[in-house]
Amino acid sequence: MANDQPLTKEAILEAAEQVLRRYGPEKTSVVDVAKALQVSHGTLYRHFPSKVALREAVTERWLLRIAKPLEELASQPGGSAGDRLRTWLQALIQSKRKHVIEEPEMFGMYSAVTLEAVDMITEHVQHLITQMTGIIEDGVNxxxxxxxxxxxxxxxxxxxxxxxxxxxxxxxxxxxxTIEQEFELVWELILSGICK
Amino acid sequence: MANDQPLTKEAILEAAEQVLRRYGPEKTSVVDVAKALQVSHGTLYRHFPSKVALREAVTERWLLRIAKPLEELASQPGGSAGDRLRTWLQALIQSKRKHVIEEPEMFGMYSAVTLEAVDMITEHVQHLITQMTGIIEDGVNxxxxxxxxxxxxxxxxxxxxxxxxxxxxxxxxxxxxTIEQEFELVWELILSGICK
Known part of the structure; x- marks a missing residue:
């Protein structure tokens, strides 16, 4: 990106993610991202005062990338609520699994950040629970x-x-x-419980 | 322990655990345990060829210490199977929680070992599942x-x-x-499921 273009948060995060992917989370600094964007590191530090802040912002964007397609899925009405809930859960699981297989190093970074950034993960979980709540309300209705x-x-x-x-x-x-089979067991339990 | 006493596996593990607790998992070596037992390190290496082997054995003993009291609980007949199952689950949870609060450093070591020693943890989980199966069979009967x-x-x-x-x-x-309340939610779900 040239110096005369506006430096949006999105542009910084996109560059940061690419740099993190290329050099790995351990070796990437705010200065590396500034270089990739062709801006001074002073400029970048105004947006992200530390490596931690940068990693958190990239992780937050990743969490949104997981939640967005699920939101579309959750808001599609029609059909059995049980089937919709199962499809939603499996989409969540597949999304996480895809990330861990395709980008293990980035996934490791995301996981580490979510352990530290409690508010961020609380918000993400609430986001997902709200989506599921909609499906369950339909099933109750x-x-x-x-x-x-x-x-x-x-x-x-x-x-x-x-x-x-x-x-x-x-x-x-x-x-x-056996992981698929184990999910199946838990899913059956969720649907029907153990009591008569 | 004096040199002329028989060196049982139990005595070694007891000493190893004490030494690990005193110096921390990072700093404890097989030699430290040999010193505590007043035996040559050659003698100890015959039982445990490495620090890893020693840690695994101490962790296995810890897992047994968790499973044993639960076994007694699981085999007590009478009363509602639902109540027994809940009591059993809460005893498992309390046992883990007690360890993490009272001995965070040892708990960290146990956790790290169980991530590596797949067969050991598979056996432990099977042990626990067999106990629960007994309670569930009673509830089905x-x-x-x-x-x-x-x-x-x-x-x-x-x-x-x-x-x-x-x-x-x-x-x-x-x-x-909110952890107790969250367990309550999951417990209700397990008992009754979501379907009518």
């Missing part, structure tokens, strides 16, 4: 789902009950040959 | 639980659905003020 529970509380419970399949801390288990 | 599922598959599903509350990777979330 169509009498497919129980109506004695609070839809948001049910969404939260389902999000936590499927932690093993979408939380980055479990990425090392996702290549297991 | 007493018609409290659904009988259309395989009890072991249900136990496995419940173990995975509660991952967030007992898996060491989530220890950083256990001090959250």
């Amino acid at each position: 169509s009498k497919e789902f129980r109506s004695d529970g609070e839809p948001e509380a049910m969404a939260r419970a389902i999000f936590f009950a499927t932690t093993r399949f979408h939380h980055p801390a479990h990425a090392y288990e996702w290549s297991s040959s | 007493s018609k409290e639980f659904r009988s259309d599922g395989e009890p072991e598959a249900m136990a496995r599903a419940i173990f995975f659905a509660t991952t967030r509350f007992h898996h060491p990777a989530h220890a950083y979330e256990w001090s959250s003020s």
Whole structure:
């Protein structure tokens, strides 16, 4: 990017992500990103005062990239709410799995940042739970789902009950040959519970 | 321990654990444990050829220490199977939480070892699932639980659905003020599912 073009946040983040991808999260500095953008590091420091701030912003953008397509999926009405919920959950799981396989180093950085940046991850989780809540409300309205529970509380419970399949801390288990089968077991449990 | 006493595996592990606790996992070597036992390091190396082998053995003993009291709990008959299952799960969760609070450094070592020693953790999980399976079988027999599922598959599903509350990777979330409430949500979901 030339010096005379406006330096948008989006342009910085795009450049930062490319530089992080090229040099790896350990070796990338704010100065490297400034160089890639052909701006002074002073200019860049005004936007991102530290390497940590830069990494957080790139991670936040990644989380949005995960949540966006899911939002479209969640807002598509019609069909069984159970099927929609399952499709939504599997899209979330596939999205995380794709990232860990295709870009393990970046995924490692994202995971590390989300452990530190508590507010960011809380907001992301709330975003996802709100999407699921919409699907569950539809299922309650169509009498497919129980109506004695609070839809948001049910969404939260389902999000936590499927932690093993979408939380980055479990990425090392996702290549297991039994992981799909294990998701199936948990999904059946979520749908039907254990009580008669 | 004096040189003329028999060197049992248990005595070595007890000494190793104490030394690890005193010096920390990073600084403890096989030689330190040999010194504490007043034996030559050659003698100790015959039992544990490396620091890794020693750590694994100490971790395996820790996992047994978690599983044993739960086994007693699981084998106590009588009462509602739902209550017994909940009590069992909470005992598992409390046991992990107690370790992370009282001995964070040892807990960190145990967690790191369990990530590497796949067979050891598979065996531990199977041990726990077998215990839960017994409770679920009782619940199916007493018609409290659904009988259309395989009890072991249900136990496995419940173990995975509660991952967030007992898996060491989530220890950083256990001090959250909402964690009990979140367990409650997942527990309700496990009991009743979402379908009518």
